Ligand code: CTP
């Protein structure tokens with residue numbers, strides 16, 4: 021880009037006369053300018069787009085999906101303006117479809133998220149995640165003496181409030197809020 025600008029400014033010499041002609045200054049067209057502003061994250065051809073993630077959960081989604089080790093394209097954007105939730109995050113993962121377990125985990129940190137399944141650049145399916153009533157083996161109990169932290173027992177929580185999320189451990193009855201939630 022910088023190269024092109026320099027070229028436009030360059031003084032050209034015309035023919036034999038050697039008369040100096042100033043390079044015509046070009047202004048980008050309005051549509052080009054708009055496109056520049058719109059270019060946020062490229063579309064993906066095949067894979068999954070998780071949209072409408074609350075900004076504070078964007079990197080939790082990345083963690084849940086273990087994207088650090090994903091070999092396909094991963095695009096992460098956060099603090100984007102959203103009409104519905106103020107600010108939002110988007111995670112685009114090329115060449116990956118999510119398991120039900122992964123969708124359930126996402127629902128816990130991002131209850132308003134939309135999971136879009138992309139095939140050949142089209143949104144083939146749009147899944148609205150749903151906070152489950154029972155959370156099995158997804159969240160760690162914050163009580164250090166809970167049996168699940170001391171024996172090989174999968175955790176189990178009951179969701180007694182969905183917004184904001186409040187859950188209760190099946191084993192020790194510890195209540196936990198959104199801020200205490202650590203995904204296993
Ligand atoms: N998307 C993508 N690659 C594609 C198609 C879509 O990355 N080939 C992304 C879009 O950028 C958007 C999401 O997938 O973030 C959903 O696409 P779409 O349904 O077309 O967008 P919206 O109508 O804005 O979705 P919603 O109504 O869920 O807000």
Ligand code: ZN
Pocket residue numbers: 161162163166167168189190191192193194
């Ligand atoms: Zn517990």
